[in-house]
Amino acid sequence: MAEKPTISTAKLKRRTVIAGLGATVAMPWVARAQGSNVVRIGVPTKTYYPTIIAETAIRQKLFEKEGLKPELTIYRSGAEGFEALAAGAADIVMNSTMSVAGGLKRGVNARCVANAANGYYGWQLVVKTDSPITKVADIAGKKVGITSAGSGTDILALWTVAEHKIQFTRVPLGGGGLVPNLLTGNIDATVLYSPLTYKVVDEKVARTLIDYGKAVPAHSTGSWIATDKVIKERPDVVQKAVNALYGGVGFLVDDKNRDAAVKLVAEIDEIPEKIAGFELDNNLKLISRTGEFKLEWVERALDNARLIGMKELADPKEVYVEQFKPVPTKA
Numbered sequence: 001m002a003e004k005p006t007i008s009t010a011k012l013k014r015r016t017v018i019a020g021l022g023a024t025v026a027m028p029w030v031a032r033a034q035g036s037n038v039v040r041i042g043v044p045t046k047t048y049y050p051t052i053i054a055e056t057a058i059r060q061k062l063f064e065k066e067g068l069k070p071e072l073t074i075y076r077s078g079a080e081g082f083e084a085l086a087a088g089a090a091d092i093v094m095n096s097t098m099s100v101a102g103g104l105k106r107g108v109n110a111r112c113v114a115n116a117a118n119g120y121y122g123w124q125l126v127v128k129t130d131s132p133i134t135k136v137a138d139i140a141g142k143k144v145g146i147t148s149a150g151s152g153t154d155i156l157a158l159w160t161v162a163e164h165k166i167q168f169t170r171v172p173l174g175g176g177g178l179v180p181n182l183l184t185g186n187i188d189a190t191v192l193y194s195p196l197t198y199k200v201v202d203e204k205v206a207r208t209l210i211d212y213g214k215a216v217p218a219h220s221t222g223s224w225i226a227t228d229k230v231i232k233e234r235p236d237v238v239q240k241a242v243n244a245l246y247g248g249v250g251f252l253v254d255d256k257n258r259d260a261a262v263k264l265v266a267e268i269d270e271i272p273e274k275i276a277g278f279e280l281d282n283n284l285k286l287i288s289r290t291g292e293f294k295l296e297w298v299e300r301a302l303d304n305a306r307l308i309g310m311k312e313l314a315d316p317k318e319v320y321v322e323q324f325k326p327v328p329t330k331a
Contacts, residue, residue: 122194247329
């Protein structure tokens with residue numbers, strides 16, 4: 001999902017990782033030295049809710065109101081962003097909560113500083129509209145598309161196996177291969193994420209068997225994450241960045257901003273405004289507005305991590321800190 005990097009002004013830079021993390025990590029620290037008010041934010045991919053939040057906060061100048069200069073990097077995956085954080089190439093990234101639990105056991109001293117979402121909102125198990133499959137039990141023994149092993153789609157596929165006590169073959173196809181392979185009949189069903197889910201259902205080329213945002217019990221699916229070093233040495237920057245990010249959330253979910261929010265989502269995700277409206281109402285309006293953590297949410301997240309084979313995980317209580325309670329910046 002990479003795109004050409006663009007620089008909007010001397011103060012605000014959107015950087016998209018195209019050739020991988022290597023070049024970023026290899027840069028001498030002195031070359032990456034930043035002013036005390038610069039905050040480097042990393043998000044997993046372009047068409048994903050964290051990017052919409054961060055872009056909204058930037059465009060509404062919420063970081064500037066907090067006295068910060070944001071640099072937003074759009075990585076090719078959550079794993080790549082997490083690697084950048086570990087390497088000191090980012091200050092705050094969005095990634096799965098479970099990644100912190102796994103990282104702590106491998107020497108990556110990072111913590112979740114604000115909870116982003118408690119569900120896979122907009123993620124669904126879908127089949128072709130004319131498929132003979134009418135219920136979840138019917139996919140037993142079938143082929144189900146996922147993006148890759150260990151991904152969010154894989155977690156939900158394995159949750160389906162455990163919850164419905166059925167077995168099927170998981171077929172990794174990458175994000176771009178899910179819909180084409182479903183429509184050509186190479187797979188029987190697929191786990192799909194928003195806004196693609198809204199698009200294929202609206203176009204009546206697919207229908208939903210499971211809405212995971214409603215079916216899976218609440219748990220911390222994603223968090224804003226910072227290293228212990230940044231938390232200790234730059235706590236004011238972390239707090240201000242969190243304020244700006246949740247100010248972005250506040251702007252998006254405020255009904256008086258609906259028209260502007262729909263246009264913003266459509267532009268950032270490069271989707272029709274109709275689909276952007278679905279994304280706003282069924283995903284963005286359900287994400288956390290407070291950043292609050294509950295131990296049970298983190299525990300369930302780590303239970304899901306074990307579904308995909310993660311074994312060495314930190315204690316749930318070590319995964320997050322509660323000192324950074326968002327005070328959303330007003331647009």
